[in-house]
């Protein structure tokens with residue numbers, strides 16, 4: 001599939017009860033829209049049948065793509081994986097539990113068509129428990145005062161992002177991802193509209209109150225250093241109060257003489273100051289902890305398999321039948337792309353070769369032409385054939401395969417020219433065609449070598465990010 005007009009990214013964690021109904025609901029809406037679309041499911045280490053179901057959906061419909069993470073990395077990581085695999089000119093992020101109504105998609109597309117880079121449906125809080133509503137409102141009021149970015153009550157991850165906005169999100173290397181803050185931070189023209197809150201269709205919410213509290217703290221700390229400022233202010237006020245009290249005590253002693261005990265005051269001062277110090281240390285600790293995780297530069301998730309690189313498990317009913325077929329399909333696509341790129345590179349090679357061999361020995365012209373095409377070949381095959389980011393490691397290995405290729409095609413060329421007296425240009429072309437399949441396997445090996453298996457296909461993050469396992473993202 002070439003660049004689709006729309007990608008729908010769906011993080012899924014134990015959604016077997018609802019995922020098929022979600023798929024037909026979204027498929028129905030997208031089908032009616034007449035758009036060229038893809039649905040990118042990310043299985044975030046589910047322990048139920050979610051993975052098998054999305055594999056099945058992928059097998060039945062080429063517009064369905066999927067990535068399976070090696071364990072539960074949290075919704076933030078799953079969304080990031082989905083955004084990375086998405087190829088659409090616009091991307092819609094949706095939960096799998098149908099709490100994000102698919103019927104809103106046409107309205108979102110319409111607003112995007114009017115030029116908005118972010119279209120954000122905001123849910124009302126209808127049907128939500130009173131305690132959660134009050135807590136959420138207080139939290140957002142606090143966040144508005146403390147955070148450097150605007151986070152709207154009711155605006156969750158459900159949103160449409162233009163490709164430019166998605167690229168901006170993906171360009172941020174941070175590990176502690178607080179998407180609501182990130183979406184706000186990247187800016188771009190944004191429009192919101194409200195919709196009625198919907199209850200989850202089936203299954204359970206993954207977030208209890210402890211997760212929500214952690215998420216709230218994450219959000220507050222991710223986008224500002226004001227808690228550290230507050231600690232400084234608290235310290236300054238305590239110091240000033242202590243100074244005032246010391247002056248008062250000094251006057252009191254001067255006027256009335258020293259009065260012995262005063263241990264209650266002392267005790268209160270010690271306990272009060274101790275408390276403030278501990279809170280301050282805690283705040284600093286939170287920031288230091290974040291720095292610690294950032295410097296470890298761990299990827300935010302690890303990919304177990306994708307639709308292009310299936311990894312059948314013994315328990316999978318697809319094992320031995322469907323999965324290899326998908327693997328073969330991927331290899332066929334890769335080979336076709338490789339051949340197309342080969343034509344481009346052969347043209348480059350021939351241009352250099354034909355331009356040089358009248359003046360220098362034809363084998364030298366062959367080597368030079370070959371060298372020029374190797375760099376282009378490496379870049380194109382990394383990005384288009386294997387669909388992974390070119391790395392220096394792979395680039396250093398690429399000439400190994402190319403070297404073999406060079407010798408083989410050179411030998412063929414030599415035999416063709418010296419033994420069979422073939423035209424030099426035709427001989428070079430024939431040699432190039434004959435070594436293509438071997439060349440494909442070697443090139444793919446070189447590009448993939450040095451990566452973890454899950455990196456292959458460009459689906460794995462190599463960014464420095466880390467994601468909390470328990471990073472809830474309530475709407």
Ligand code: UDP
Pocket residue numbers: 010011012013014015044072073074075078094095096097099200204205206207473474475
């Ligand atoms: N989710 C996920 N990984 C997790 C937790 C949740 O991918 O660790 C997905 C989940 O499958 C759903 C979405 O994130 O598609 C929202 O989760 P949930 O409905 O539990 O959150 P709530 O709506 O209660 O805030």
Ligand code: MG
Pocket residue numbers: 095097099200205
């Ligand atoms: Mg939900």
